[in-house]
Amino acid sequence: MDLRFQQAPAAEWQANTVLLFNFKDEAVTESIPNLSETIPWITITPAIQDAKGEKNQVTVAYGHPSIPLPRAIIVGLGERKSFTLKVLRDAVKTAALKCRELKVDTCAIPVETIDTIDEENAVLIEEAVASALIALHTYDALKTTQKEPAHTPRWMGLLSSEENFPDELHAAARRGEAAAAGVNYTRDLVNAPANVITPAVLAEKAEELGKKYNFKRTILGRKEIEKAGMGAFMSVAAGSDAEPKFIVLEHAPKGTETDDPIVFVGKGVTFDTGGISLKPSLGMHEMKCDMGGAGAVFGLFEALGNSDIERRVIGITPCTDNMPSSTATHPGDVVTSLNGKTIEVINTDAEGRLILVDALTYAQNEFKPAALINLATLTGACVVALGAHAAAVFSTDDELSKTITDTGELVGDRYWPMPLWDSYFETLKSDVADMKNVGSREGGAIHAALFLKQFVEKDVRWAHLDIAGPAYNTKGGATGFGVRTLLEIVRKGV
Numbered sequence: 001m002d003l004r005f006q007q008a009p010a011a012e013w014q015a016n017t018v019l020l021f022n023f024k025d026e027a028v029t030e031s032i033p034n035l036s037e038t039i040p041w042i043t044i045t046p047a048i049q050d051a052k053g054e055k056n057q058v059t060v061a062y063g064h065p066s067i068p069l070p071r072a073i074i075v076g077l078g079e080r081k082s083f084t085l086k087v088l089r090d091a092v093k094t095a096a097l098k099c100r101e102l103k104v105d106t107c108a109i110p111v112e113t114i115d116t117i118d119e120e121n122a123v124l125i126e127e128a129v130a131s132a133l134i135a136l137h138t139y140d141a142l143k144t145t146q147k148e149p150a151h152t153p154r155w156m157g158l159l160s161s162e163e164n165f166p167d168e169l170h171a172a173a174r175r176g177e178a179a180a181a182g183v184n185y186t187r188d189l190v191n192a193p194a195n196v197i198t199p200a201v202l203a204e205k206a207e208e209l210g211k212k213y214n215f216k217r218t219i220l221g222r223k224e225i226e227k228a229g230m231g232a233f234m235s236v237a238a239g240s241d242a243e244p245k246f247i248v249l250e251h252a253p254k255g256t257e258t259d260d261p262i263v264f265v266g267k268g269v270t271f272d273t274g275g276i277s278l279k280p281s282l283g284m285h286e287m288k289c290d291m292g293g294a295g296a297v298f299g300l301f302e303a304l305g306n307s308d309i310e311r312r313v314i315g316i317t318p319c320t321d322n323m324p325s326s327t328a329t330h331p332g333d334v335v336t337s338l339n340g341k342t343i344e345v346i347n348t349d350a351e352g353r354l355i356l357v358d359a360l361t362y363a364q365n366e367f368k369p370a371a372l373i374n375l376a377t378l379t380g381a382c383v384v385a386l387g388a389h390a391a392a393v394f395s396t397d398d399e400l401s402k403t404i405t406d407t408g409e410l411v412g413d414r415y416w417p418m419p420l421w422d423s424y425f426e427t428l429k430s431d432v433a434d435m436k437n438v439g440s441r442e443g444g445a446i447h448a449a450l451f452l453k454q455f456v457e458k459d460v461r462w463a464h465l466d467i468a469g470p471a472y473n474t475k476g477g478a479t480g481f482g483v484r485t486l487l488e489i490v491r492k493g494v
C-alpha cells in the first residue's frame with residue numbers, strides 16, 4: 001500500500017474511505033475537530049450515534065456515493081485519559097483490517113483529526129502509518145490455490161488543509177513506512193519455512209540488501225568459519241549438510257566509517273531440531289522461527305536502507321540449522337570457542353548460545369562497539385517466565401537496559417529486565433572444561449544469559465535480548481519483534 005499526501009482545502013479531499021478515531025464518552029464531533037468542515041455529511045448521519053468510542057469499536061458510516069469522501073470507518077480509542085500509542089496502533093490496525101474486509105479501494109486519515117490527542121502529531125502519524133502497513137502485510141508466497149490475495153487498499157492518504165503539507169508530518173509518515181518495511185521483511189523471513197530460508201539463502205539476502213542499499217558485507221562459509229577458529233559455532237553446524245554462513249552487514253554512511261559502531265548480533269538457527277538432544281515432535285515445526293534474532297537484524301538493515309540515518313551500524317548473524325546426524329556433536333563433547341574458552345556441550349539443544357558466543361567474540365575482535373546488543377530466540381524458560389508479551393533484557397549496563405526498555409515501550413516492543421548475578425554460574429561449572437552449555441533447569445533464561453556474559457569484555461556495553469516469547473506466535477506467526485526497537489536505538493544513538 002502506497003502513501004499519498006494530499007494538501008488541499010477540505011472540500012477537495014478525495015478518498016474512498018476516511019478513517020476517524022474517537023474517544024469514549026465524547027461526541028464524535030467533539031473528538032474530531034473541524035468535522036463539519038471536512039466531512040459535513042458525517043455530522044448529520046444517524047450512524048454516528050453508534051460510535052461510542054469504546055476501545056476498538058468499529059462504526060461504518062456512509063454518505064452519498066457522489067461525495068468525495070463517501071464512507072467513514074470510525075474506531076474507538078477508549079478513555080482519553082488512558083490514551084497510549086498502543087491504543088492508537090491497535091485502533092489503526094482495526095481500521096486497516098476493516099478496510100480489507102470491505103475491500104476499500106483508497107483510504108485516508110485527515111491529519112487535523114488527531115490534533116486533540118495529547119501526543120506530538122508527528123509521533124501519532126509515524127505510529128499510525130507503521131501500524132496500518134504492518135497490519136495489512138501477509139505472507140502468502142507459498143499459497144498457490146488461493147483465489148485472490150488478501151485485499152489491500154491501493155493507497156492510504158494523509159490529508160491536510162494547511163497551505164503546505166507539514167514537512168515534519170511528511171517525514172514522520174516516511175519513518176513509519178521505513179519501520180514497517182523492516183518489520184515486514186523480518187516477518188517474511190521468519191514465517192518462511194526452513195526449506196526456503198536456509199543459511200545460504202540468508203547469505204543471498206544479505207548480498208541483495210548490500211547491493212540495493214550499499215551495505216558492506218562479509219560472508220564466511222564452513223571452511224572459513226572453521227579456519228577462523230569458531231569451534232562453538234562449528235559444533236552446531238557439524239550435524240548438517242547445509243552450509244553454515246557467518247554474515248556481517250555494515251551500514252557506514254560517508255563520514256561515519258571510523259566511528260565506534262553499534263553492533264547487533266542475531267541468532268540465525270534456520271531450524272532447531274535440538275540436534276542429538278532431539279526435541280519432541282509436537283510443535284517442532286515452529287522451530288523455523290529460531291532465526292528470529294537474525295531476522296530482526298536483517299529487518300533493521302531493510303529499514304536502514306529506507307531511512308536517512310547517519311550512524312555506523314554492524315549486523316552479525318551466525319546462521320546454521322541444528323540437525324542430528326552421524327557427524328553431529330555428541331552430548332559431552334568439549335569444543336573450543338573463538339576466544340579460546342572450552343565448553344562442554346551437555347545438551348545440543350542449547351545451541352543458540354554456542355553460535356552467539358563466537359559471534360560476540362568476533363564483534364569485539366573486529367570492532368570497538370559503542371554498544372553490543374544481541375537478540376535471540378534463546379530459551380523456552382524465558383517464554384515460561386514472560387509469555388509472548390515481552391522479551392527479557394539482560395545487561396550489565398543499567399543505562400543501556402533502560403534505553404532498550406523505554407525505546408521498546410514507545411514503539412510497541414515490550415522488554416522486562418532480568419538479573420545477571422554471578423551466583424547463577426554455579427550450575428554452569430564443568431568438571432572437564434571451562435563451562436557447560438547448560439545450567440540447572442530453574443532459571444534457564446538467566447543461565448543462558450550468564451553463559452553469554454562469559455564472552456563479553458568488562459568494558460563493553462552489552463545487552464542480551466531473549467525474544468523467544470514475542471518473536472513468533474502460534475496463531476499469527478512472526479511478529480518482527482525487535483526491529484523497531486533497534487531502528488530507534490540507532491536513530492537516537494546509545
Ligand code: BES
Pocket residue numbers: 272274290347349350351352377378379380381383438439444468469
Ligand atoms: N530455540 C530454543 C528456544 C525456544 C523455545 C525458542 C521456544 C522459541 C520458542 C533453544 O535453542 C532451546 O532449545 N533451548 C532449550 C535450552 C535447554 C536445552 C537448556 C530450552 O529452552 O528448552
Ligand code: ZN
Pocket residue numbers: 272274348349350351352
Ligand atoms: Zn535448541
Ligand code: ZN
Pocket residue numbers: 269272290349351352377378
Ligand atoms: Zn534454538
